[in-house]
Amino acid sequence: MSLQHSYHPVTLQHRDLMAVQNPARYTGGEWGAIIKSEVLSELIATGRTDTVRFAFCFPDIYEIGMSNLALRILYHVLNSSPDVWCERAFSPWKDMDAILREKKIPLFALESGSPLCEFDIVGFTLQYELCYTNVLQMLELGGIPLRSADRTETDPIVVAGGPVVYNSEPVAPFFDLIMIGEGEEMILELTDLAKKKKLSAKTDHPMTREEFLLQAASIPGVYVPSFYDVSYRADGTVQSVLPNRAGIPSVIQKRIILDLDAVSYPTETIVTNTRIVHDRAYLELFRGCIRGCRFCQAGFLYRPVREKSAETLLEQGIALEQSTGCDELGMLSLSTSDFTDLSPLTDGLIEAFDGHHTSLSLPSLRVDSFSLDLMEKVSSTRKSGLTFAPEAGTQRLRDVINKGISEEDILSSLDLAFQGGWSSVKLYFMLGLPSETEEDVIGISDLVRKIEQLYFDVARRLGTRLRKLEITVSTSMYIPKPFTPFQWEPQDSLEAFQRKQSLLREKLRSRNIKYIWHDLDTSCWEVVMSRGDRRLADVLEKGYRKGYIFDSWDDCFSYSGWVSLLEEAGLSMDFYSRRREEDEIFPWDHIDCGVKKEFLLREKKRAEQGIVTPPCRESCSACGADCFGGGVCYERERS
Amino acid sequence: MNAKDREREMTTQQHQTQYICRIRFARKGSLSYIGHLDLMRTFERAIRRTELPLLHTQGYNPRPVLVFALPLGVGISTESDYVDIAFSVPVPPEQVIREMNRFLPPDLWTVDGVVVPEGTGSVMAAVTSASYRFEAPQILPYVKRALEADSLLVTKISKGETREVDIRPLILMDLTADDAKGEDAVCLLFRAGSRENLRPDLFLSAVTRHFAYDEDAAANCRVTRTGLFTGVFPNYTDLKEI
Known part of the structure; x- marks a missing residue:
């Protein structure tokens, strides 16, 4: 690959930087950014290096990409290897995109300034489906052919990972290979192979792309889309996905890290010079979730639950606060309250940060007396809002989605919170959940009204005048996702959503209540992309050619544009949002996330009967995630 | 409480x-x-x-x-x-x-x-003037002509209102001789601080507007603040000497 390449760093002109929003997006130079100076000197002197050059690409703007933990973890893991230099690249915003195109400046990585085409591996993290056209933007601006089939021996190997790659079919033709699951080990196995390829270029038998991909396909978790043929039935559904070469696995199982205490975690990380979306240092408490909410894709994809020990976290938290200088440390997980040693951990951190004016942020905390007390202790700032996610308005529907929270739970915790002086509450609901009726929608407003009433009851009981009550109600459209018990379910129509929204708007009219809703158009497109097949790649490329980028930004998104492109291709929104047969072969069936399709189908049937399924720690429901041989599935045995 | x-x-x-x-x-x-x-x-x-x-x-x-x-x-x-x-x-x-x-x-x-x-007192209140170096091709003769003018009008937009403002009184001194870089650089002392302050980009816009200095060159002009001063001009002192 890069034997012929020399080093052509991009330097943007002052006037170009001054012509765009937030020019620091394009300048790098942050504290903690890694410049491997010996590699850089080699590049400057000779135009080449034996070190594997990895461009970690985030297909959205810098402020969003730098807020992503996967980027920080893998940047650290890759750069810890003496054989790799990993750099970062982000999607240029439209203003810079125009400048790069007009002046024919290639998209470059921030550390060395090298155009993306000069790297050995260009790796994308795909965090949400609506970033797909930005992948194409980055590839094209980076000087790399969009499709795997069009790349030659001198082009970089283009790879992807992240949560949405469990169904990467709509973008499969754009990637040479895709990494399924947690990347810490897999990515180094890949760069080892890239190192071999690079060194072989100096010999009489240089490794070809095809040979590289064949060898990469034997790395567990690696999916090479071009090695699989997809055939379709007359009705447009998938008939089969079969390997087209010998020795290629017919099913790709995700990779996970079993021992999170042993895996490398960045305790030194980049501190940006400008404000980013999540501007704090992060501790990752655990992966996976014991809850099994049936609508939640992450809850199934990341099984089984694996925790870090409180000792490891305490050590990492203290190191992070010291090395970054951040005054806020965030705890990340799918459900903070389920962390076994939350109390010793937070006590330890509070003690360690005494006098530092560092606060802890604890998202997704269940509200009870313990957590209210904790919130009071950890936050140096004033009482912020409390967040609840009942997700549905009635107990019937909450049972259907297996959301283990009752109206009583919500009201009794709010009673405590209101007594404790909290007066701002955020409530999250979803519209369009399977089996939802008008009664369920009205149930949302009934619950909100009960909360409103409770506030004044508490005030009367205490005989105090309280602060102004602020209830924020937020609804989003439910998107039935792959690898959930609802993957067979249809998505509500745009009209149905609009009807439900206006019903709620009517019912929630009050000076204490603010109702906000998520954009409908983008959610409709998201279901197409998340449950889509390979035929959508052409649609995506056409949309990109029409200038559709930054689809996740409401004001950039063209719903009607995408619908007509879909129709031109002989496809339809209805096809992707429809109800699916129980025996239908899905475009993602050759990917195995541990949780088995039979279990998901069992869960679908329990949902239909309104039967709840207990969390993993209460009793095992045999989802299949025990196949990895660790985590919560084996906790009982160990103790 | x-x-x-x-x-x-x-x-x-x-x-x-x-x-x-x-x-x-x-x-x-x-x-x-x-x-x-x-x-x-x-x-x-x-x-x-x-x-x-x-x-x-x-x-x-x-x-x-x-x-x-x-x-x-x-x-x-x-x-x-x-x-x-x-x-x-x-x-x-x-x-x-x-x-x-x-x-x-x-x-x-x-x-x-x-x-x-x-x-x-606060360092913020002490500042009365600031010096800037402007580096751009052939900028010196244009700036010399600008400094000879009695007034330099620029368009200022504040609180949605557009006004013409004369910035000439805010330019205190030409320091280019102390900071010789040939024809491609100038160094000027501007009034600065919370009361009266001349922003370098505003000065550059005046030079392009009234003396036809190339807009592209002005957009690419590198501006460096070279010092901050206190005291009433001409009795001003570099903050670093205090």
């Missing part, structure tokens, strides 16, 4: 002795492209990475006590800017400089520092 009263109580009564260091700093390259708030935050975090005994404001939302002499616009480098940093115990300025330079990002560094005696 409710939270608000407690906060007030703490800020007014719990007086802590402040030990203030006035630190001269410089920035270039990537660090020139961040705004004033981001620069403050970058400093704050860097000091927190050191083990220096940074003083925080009292109350419910404690912040480090950092006072910058004059905000720097996005895109402007500096050779000589000032920040007052308050510590809870006396710290020798040399130690502050040494520690900070270990922990600041590559294109931002401290140069030197002094202890500010208690009772000294």
Whole structure:
């Protein structure tokens, strides 16, 4: 690959930087950014290096990409290897995109300034489906052919990972290979192979792309889309996905890290010079979730639950606060309250940060007396809002989605919170959940009204005048996702959503209540992309050619544009949002996330009967995630 | 006592002795492209990475006590800017400089520092003028002509209103002779501070508008703040000499 390449760093002109929003997006130079100076000197002197050059690409703007933990973890893991230099690249915003195109400046990585085409591996993290056209933007601006089939021996190997790659079919033709699951080990196995390829270029038998991909396909978790043929039935559904070469696995199982205490975690990380979306240092408490909410894709994809020990976290938290200088440390997980040693951990951190004016942020905390007390202790700032996610308005529907929270739970915790002086509450609901009726929608407003009433009851009981009550109600459209018990379910129509929204708007009219809703158009497109097949790649490329980028930004998104492109291709929104047969072969069936399709189908049937399924720690429901041989599935045995 | 009263109580009564260091700093390259708030935050975090005994404001939302002499616009480098940093115990300025330079990002560094005696006025209030170097091809003759003019009108937009403002009185002196870089650079002293302040980009717009200096060259002009001064012109003193 890069034997012929020399080093052509991009330097943007002052006037170009001054012509765009937030020019620091394009300048790098942050504290903690890694410049491997010996590699850089080699590049400057000779135009080449034996070190594997990895461009970690985030297909959205810098402020969003730098807020992503996967980027920080893998940047650290890759750069810890003496054989790799990993750099970062982000999607240029439209203003810079125009400048790069007009002046024919290639998209470059921030550390060395090298155009993306000069790297050995260009790796994308795909965090949400609506970033797909930005992948194409980055590839094209980076000087790399969009499709795997069009790349030659001198082009970089283009790879992807992240949560949405469990169904990467709509973008499969754009990637040479895709990494399924947690990347810490897999990515180094890949760069080892890239190192071999690079060194072989100096010999009489240089490794070809095809040979590289064949060898990469034997790395567990690696999916090479071009090695699989997809055939379709007359009705447009998938008939089969079969390997087209010998020795290629017919099913790709995700990779996970079993021992999170042993895996490398960045305790030194980049501190940006400008404000980013999540501007704090992060501790990752655990992966996976014991809850099994049936609508939640992450809850199934990341099984089984694996925790870090409180000792490891305490050590990492203290190191992070010291090395970054951040005054806020965030705890990340799918459900903070389920962390076994939350109390010793937070006590330890509070003690360690005494006098530092560092606060802890604890998202997704269940509200009870313990957590209210904790919130009071950890936050140096004033009482912020409390967040609840009942997700549905009635107990019937909450049972259907297996959301283990009752109206009583919500009201009794709010009673405590209101007594404790909290007066701002955020409530999250979803519209369009399977089996939802008008009664369920009205149930949302009934619950909100009960909360409103409770506030004044508490005030009367205490005989105090309280602060102004602020209830924020937020609804989003439910998107039935792959690898959930609802993957067979249809998505509500745009009209149905609009009807439900206006019903709620009517019912929630009050000076204490603010109702906000998520954009409908983008959610409709998201279901197409998340449950889509390979035929959508052409649609995506056409949309990109029409200038559709930054689809996740409401004001950039063209719903009607995408619908007509879909129709031109002989496809339809209805096809992707429809109800699916129980025996239908899905475009993602050759990917195995541990949780088995039979279990998901069992869960679908329990949902239909309104039967709840207990969390993993209460009793095992045999989802299949025990196949990895660790985590919560084996906790009982160990103790 | 409710939270608000407690906060007030703490800020007014719990007086802590402040030990203030006035630190001269410089920035270039990537660090020139961040705004004033981001620069403050970058400093704050860097000091927190050191083990220096940074003083925080009292109350419910404690912040480090950092006072910058004059905000720097996005895109402007500096050779000589000032920040007052308050510590809870006396710290020798040399130690502050040494520690900070270990922990600041590559294109931002401290140069030197002094202890500010208690009772000294704010560094922000002291600033009355600032010098800037403008580097762009053939800019010198255009600027010379601009300086010969009696008035230099520019369009200023503030609070949605467009006004014509004469910036000529805000240009105090031509320092180019002290900072010789040929035809491609000039150095000027502008009024600066909270009362009257001339922004370098406004000056450049006047030079392109009235003297037909190439707009593209002006857009690419590198601006560096070379010094901050106090006192009433012409009796002004470089802050670094105080």
